[in-house]
Amino acid sequence: MSYEHCIRCTICVENCPVFRVNPAFPGPKQAGPDAQRFRSDREKSADEWVLLCSQCKRCEMACPCGVEPAQIILRAQQKYGLEHPHTAAHLLFANNYYLSTLGSLTAPLANRFAATKIGKKIFQRMGIATYIPFPKFSFKTLRGTMKSRSRETRKVAFFYGCFINFYRPDIGRKIIRMLQSFKIDVVLPPQWCCGLPALGNGNLALARSFAGKNVASLSNYVDAGYDIVYTCTSCGLCLLHDYQGIMEIPGAKKIAENSYDLHEYVLKLIAETEIKPPFKEVNRTLAYHIPCHLRALEIGYPAANLMQLIPGLTCRILDDNCCGLNGSYGFKKINEVTALQLGGRVVSLIKKTGAEAIVADCGSCRMQLAGLSGMDAFDPVEILCESLGIKDKK
Amino acid sequence: MSVIEYDVIIIGAGVAGLTAGAWLSGQGLKVALVTAGEPTACLSTGCIDVCAKSDDPLQGIAHLPNDHPFHLVSSGTIRQALDDFQQIMAAMDMPYTGGLENNRRVLSAIGTFKTTCLTPVTMQASPQNGNERIHIITFAGLKDFYPGYIISRFKNASFSTYDAGVSTTMGIAANFEDDAFLEAFILWLEKQHNREDKIAVPAVLGLESAAAIIKQIEYRLERPVFEIPTIPPSMPGRRLFNGLKDHFRRKGGMIYWGWPVVGVEKTGRQIEAVMAQSQGRPNSLNARAFILATGSFVGGGLEAKRDTIVEKVFHLPVFVPGEREAWFDQDYFSMNHGIGRAGIAVDSSFRPTDCLWDNIFVCGAILAHTEALKNGCGHGFAIATGQAAAKSCLEHIQ
Numbered sequence: 001m002s003y004e005h006c007i008r009c010t011i012c013v014e015n016c017p018v019f020r021v022n023p024a025f026p027g028p029k030q031a032g033p034d035a036q037r038f039r040s041d042r043e044k045s046a047d048e049w050v051l052l053c054s055q056c057k058r059c060e061m062a063c064p065c066g067v068e069p070a071q072i073i074l075r076a077q078q079k080y081g082l083e084h085p086h087t088a089a090h091l092l093f094a095n096n097y098y099l100s101t102l103g104s105l106t107a108p109l110a111n112r113f114a115a116t117k118i119g120k121k122i123f124q125r126m127g128i129a130t131y132i133p134f135p136k137f138s139f140k141t142l143r144g145t146m147k148s149r150s151r152e153t154r155k156v157a158f159f160y161g162c163f164i165n166f167y168r169p170d171i172g173r174k175i176i177r178m179l180q181s182f183k184i185d186v187v188l189p190p191q192w193c194c195g196l197p198a199l200g201n202g203n204l205a206l207a208r209s210f211a212g213k214n215v216a217s218l219s220n221y222v223d224a225g226y227d228i229v230y231t232c233t234s235c236g237l238c239l240l241h242d243y244q245g246i247m248e249i250p251g252a253k254k255i256a257e258n259s260y261d262l263h264e265y266v267l268k269l270i271a272e273t274e275i276k277p278p279f280k281e282v283n284r285t286l287a288y289h290i291p292c293h294l295r296a297l298e299i300g301y302p303a304a305n306l307m308q309l310i311p312g313l314t315c316r317i318l319d320d321n322c323c324g325l326n327g328s329y330g331f332k333k334i335n336e337v338t339a340l341q342l343g344g345r346v347v348s349l350i351k352k353t354g355a356e357a358i359v360a361d362c363g364s365c366r367m368q369l370a371g372l373s374g375m376d377a378f379d380p381v382e383i384l385c386e387s388l389g390i391k392d393k394k
Numbered sequence: 395m396s397v398i399e400y401d402v403i404i405i406g407a408g409v410a411g412l413t414a415g416a417w418l419s420g421q422g423l424k425v426a427l428v429t430a431g432e433p434t435a436c437l438s439t440g441c442i443d444v445c446a447k448s449d450d451p452l453q454g455i456a457h458l459p460n461d462h463p464f465h466l467v468s469s470g471t472i473r474q475a476l477d478d479f480q481q482i483m484a485a486m487d488m489p490y491t492g493g494l495e496n497n498r499r500v501l502s503a504i505g506t507f508k509t510t511c512l513t514p515v516t517m518q519a520s521p522q523n524g525n526e527r528i529h530i531i532t533f534a535g536l537k538d539f540y541p542g543y544i545i546s547r548f549k550n551a552s553f554s555t556y557d558a559g560v561s562t563t564m565g566i567a568a569n570f571e572d573d574a575f576l577e578a579f580i581l582w583l584e585k586q587h588n589r590e591d592k593i594a595v596p597a598v599l600g601l602e603s604a605a606a607i608i609k610q611i612e613y614r615l616e617r618p619v620f621e622i623p624t625i626p627p628s629m630p631g632r633r634l635f636n637g638l639k640d641h642f643r644r645k646g647g648m649i650y651w652g653w654p655v656v657g658v659e660k661t662g663r664q665i666e667a668v669m670a671q672s673q674g675r676p677n678s679l680n681a682r683a684f685i686l687a688t689g690s691f692v693g694g695g696l697e698a699k700r701d702t703i704v705e706k707v708f709h710l711p712v713f714v715p716g717e718r719e720a721w722f723d724q725d726y727f728s729m730n731h732g733i734g735r736a737g738i739a740v741d742s743s744f745r746p747t748d749c750l751w752d753n754i755f756v757c758g759a760i761l762a763h764t765e766a767l768k769n770g771c772g773h774g775f776a777i778a779t780g781q782a783a784a785k786s787c788l789e790h791i792q
């Protein structure tokens with residue numbers, strides 16, 4: 001909704017994690033609806049601070065009036081990106097997909113490089129923060145290893161996303177095994193990065209090109225009666241929201257109407273009594289960190305509903321704070337302090353719960369929280385698989 | 395078609411909705427709460443106004459006009475609801491002071507006194523008149539808090555300024571959660587050698603640990619310290635919201651953020667599901683009963699059109715105080731704007747009167763004739779009607 005509906009209540013400001021710790025960022029109200037009054041298409045944008053917004057969307061979830069400060073700022077970020085040269089870090093992260101493809105083809109080498117002093121120096125020179133280890137590339141990507149076809153009733157086209165594909169293909173394989181155990185047919189459609197990293201780094205054109213290819217590919221599967229299932233909550237938000245919104249991709253509506261978060265999908269099948277997963281006892285006490293983008297998907301917390309079905313499991317939901325990493329945001333040197341402060345706060349709240357491990361749907365949240373706390377951080381599906389006795393067989 | 399079925403769905407995350415939701419979860423029901431955004435509690439002082447019409451809040455309620463919905467709640471339920479509230483907030487480390495015997499006064503940022511019933515413990519030591527000797531601390535660059543307003547109304551008051559490194563309410567409050575920052579602040583305070591009896595600080599003493607923080611400052615300075623509520627962003631309001639929200643969660647309740655209800659599914663005299671347009675596609679949630687707690691105009695439950703007022707979720711019949719001319723008083727600052735009486739009229743079971751469905755209950759500021767501002771019955775009324783509507787809802791389900 002437009003900035004004119006803003007009643008200046010400052011509720012969004014109270015919810016902005018960046019504003020809390022970085023005085024250089026004026027907050028969602030000023031950066032969003034307030035500044036929008038003065039922005040003009042004809043003038044070059046000079047406010048570099050728009051880049052400090054991490055696009056966590058917490059402002060939008062809190063606004064009682066339906067104003068979308070994050071959306072207004074995202075547009076300002078694209079305009080800024082168009083008018084100014086991109087920094088090395090922005091280019092690198094926008095092209096994360098290509099980089100990752102390269103990285104996983106040369107995994108042992110790339111990992112060793114990222115861990116060396118020289119590697120770290122070069123990263124720092126490029127404006128990349130190195131306080132937590134750069135994610136390790138996996139030698140065999142999911143695409144490279146999984147082929148699954150077993151003609152059953154429900155058909156799923158799995159949008160696994162870059163994180164699973166390049167860094168944690170084992171989780172991808174578990175997801176496929178779990179869906180198959182429910183007698184669901186799973187295929188891996190041709191797919192590219194969702195485009196969110198490019199968007200987050202002010203490169204709308206690149207984001208659009210990824211999105212266009214994904215929509216074309218996925219749409220064939222929808223037509224053939226497949227449901228699309230995604231697991232990365234940021235990919236999901238991008239598919240459902242940004243493709244139709246800022247990217248204006250033709251045909252995106254069809255994709256949005258047929259895409260489900262993995263856990264939302266499993267719950268739906270349970271509710272429609274199509275499946276009855278035989279959850280066994282799991283004796284764990286977990287702190288469930290809700291990724292900002294899961295919250296922004298506006299589907300509730302389906303993995304929490306599912307974990308409630310597991311006997312013996314205690315799971316405390318924590319959704320008031322952003323982990324600070326936000327995909328590539330926290331990896332940029334200018335955001336390092338912000339990311340560290342926010343992450344530190346989340347970790348201290350997690351420790352207060354007395355949980356033994358962390359769960360979070362988003363790979364980048366897990367990387368941040370495990371890195372800062374020294375605790376294990378799981379994808380909820382790993383817990384579901386533990387309960388169902390599903391293991392990753394290569 | 396819905397993904398999951400609940401016993402009860404609450405619409406609105408205000409004090410009324412959260413109270414009703416937590417109470418029903420506590421009875422073992424499966425409860426979800428859907429909300430468009432954050433409630434008016436975040437804009438409030440965090441103090442619980444029950445009824446400010448008299449020094450004795452229950453007396454005040456007794457003297458409210460006959461059509462006031464407070465009369466639908468028994469004094470037993472009012473007592474129980476407020477007791478429960480105090481226990482909840484104490485368990486959340488944000489205790490409240492006061493009781494239904496008498497109202498209290500709280501010093502405001504402009505130097506006036508606000509009448510309320512329960513106050514956060516951080517305002518427990520708030521002066522009761524202008525003769526008390528207070529020293530006010532303010533923060534360098536903090537907007538919207540000027541000790542001058544208070545000093546001009548107090549015989550014995552002075553102030554000093556602390557540089558917290560940041561100048562926003564949120565930023566300072568977040569800093570106070572850090573032990574080293576708190577320690578530096580206390581050391582600075584000790585060096586001021588103030589002689590006044592009490593220390594006043596704008597309400598920025600932490601996000602969730604305010605009660606513990608104030609205790610520590612009091613211990614070291616050996617005198618009472620109190621917070622002065624500020625205009626939004628209001629930390630005490632946010633702490634109230636956070637406390638009730640976390641309590642609801644701990645009881646097993648589920649919250650759906652960014653879920654403005656835009657439509658309903660119904661069969662016969664039953665509402666079956668509520669629907670929202672969430673990212674990209676419509677979504678719906680089923681339940682056996684629904685509690686409407688979407689607040690008044692500011693909360694978003696009511697909307698004034700040219701010559702009518704609509705309830706946005708179920709399109710329930712709205713009590714409208716006469717023609718548009720009668721909606722607003724000539725005096726802008728008057729407490730007598732007719733529109734304050736607009737809302738949903740209910741029967742003694744908190745079901746809307748003249749309603750086509752049997753499984754809807756209504757509570758909080760959206761109720762007709764509430765006039766929260768004029769009668770000083772804000773959160774206290776929301777807590778009481780929240781619990782009363784929840785009880786009725788439970789009876790219906792059983």
Ligand SMILES: Cc1cc2nc3c(=O)[nH]c(=O)nc-3n(C[C@H](O)[C@H](O)[C@H](O)COP(=O)(O)OP(=O)(O)OC[C@H]3O[C@@H](n4cnc5c(N)ncnc54)[C@H](O)[C@@H]3O)c2cc1C
Binds near residue numbers: 433
């Ligand atoms: C500025 C201000 C200051 C106040 N200060 C005080 C004070 O200091 N002390 C006091 O006791 N009282 C105070 N009050 C009054 C008090 O806040 C309210 O009377 C009371 O809390 C009412 O709460 P409620 O739960 O009924 O509704 P609200 O707090 O209005 O909450 C309504 C909720 O419903 C949601 N909602 C609305 N429409 C939809 C929809 N279609 N779908 C889903 N969700 C929806 C909103 O997002 C919101 O979360 C103040 C009020 C205001 C406006």
Ligand code: SF4
Binds near residue numbers: 015028055060069
């Ligand atoms: S999206 Fe997040 S970081 Fe950006 S303004 Fe909103 S709350 Fe702040």
Ligand code: SF4
Binds near residue numbers: 011062066
């Ligand atoms: S929360 Fe919404 S209405 Fe309030 S200041 Fe922010 S954008 Fe404006």
Ligand code: SF4
Binds near residue numbers: 160192194196235
């Ligand atoms: S948002 Fe998803 S697809 Fe895009 S880079 Fe991250 S994990 Fe990959």
